[in-house]
Amino acid sequence: MSSIKEYFKSVGEGVKSLVAGMGVTGREFVTPKITEQYPENRKTLQIADRFRAELTLKYDAEGRHKCIACGICQMNCPNGTIRLETKMVELPDGKKKRKLDKYLYDLGSCTFCMLCVTTCPQDALEFSNDFEQAVFERDKLVKQLNYRPEPEGEPAAPAKPAMDPEKLAAIKAEALKKAAAIKAQRAAEAAAKEAGETAAPAGGPENSDK
Numbered sequence: 001m002s003s004i005k006e007y008f009k010s011v012g013e014g015v016k017s018l019v020a021g022m023g024v025t026g027r028e029f030v031t032p033k034i035t036e037q038y039p040e041n042r043k044t045l046q047i048a049d050r051f052r053a054e055l056t057l058k059y060d061a062e063g064r065h066k067c068i069a070c071g072i073c074q075m076n077c078p079n080g081t082i083r084l085e086t087k088m089v090e091l092p093d094g095k096k097k098r099k100l101d102k103y104l105y106d107l108g109s110c111t112f113c114m115l116c117v118t119t120c121p122q123d124a125l126e127f128s129n130d131f132e133q134a135v136f137e138r139d140k141l142v143k144q145l146n147y148r149p150e151p152e153g154e155p156a157a158p159a160k161p162a163m164d165p166e167k168l169a170a171i172k173a174e175a176l177k178k179a180a181a182i183k184a185q186r187a188a189e190a191a192a193k194e195a196g197e198t199a200a201p202a203g204g205p206e207n208s209d210k
């Protein structure tokens with residue numbers, strides 16, 4: 001008799017637990033979704049403006065960028081991600097001027113640290129939030145940022161006045177100093193690694209002798 005009672009008790013508990021579980025499932029069924037179905041939602045997908053996907057040059061309405069090929073971003077980049085190629089052009093007044101030929105950026109080695117953007121004296125760089133950057137070959141991650149054909153002539157009204165040469169020289173000197181410090185640190189780390197030492201030894205040789 002007691003075994004029949006136990007049987008019906010366990011069946012009741014099973015039904016109760018099933019109803020509780022179905023209640024949770026039902027509640028989640030009508031709760032607004034927070035996940036997105038990608039790539040089906042491509043047309044409506046909204047990526048935060050501050051998301052850093054890819055370095056780009058800023059272009060004005062006429063298709064001009066503001067890069068003056070000063071090389072500060074290249075010097076400041078800790079990963080060697082930026083490579084500038086420049087060319088000398090002759091101006092109408094006969095003077096020569098160095099101009100940007102190719103601005104090459106390797107997305108595959110970028111750490112999105114923003115050092116290049118924040119130190120550019122011309123405010124010529126920004127990050128786009130275009131996150132779809134997957135490719136099948138690593139070479140395709142190296143991009144030429146000045147991809148637009150440059151309009152003829154100088155801009156009628158520059159959006160931003162040229163930087164004071166002294167200030168520019170100071171920024172360049174600071175960038176060179178930072179780059180030299182980073183290079184020295186890397187060389188020291190490489191030498192320590194080669195000698196089998198740790199980057200920050202816990203005890204000196206005098207401690208190990210004791």
Ligand code: SF4
Pocket residue numbers: 066067068069070071072073074084119120121122123124125
């Ligand atoms: S720091 Fe700015 S202006 Fe100088 S090379 Fe880089 S993008 Fe061009």
Ligand code: SF4
Pocket residue numbers: 055076077078079080081082109110111112113114115116117
């Ligand atoms: S974000 Fe940092 S790693 Fe990327 S290109 Fe700029 S300086 Fe180099």
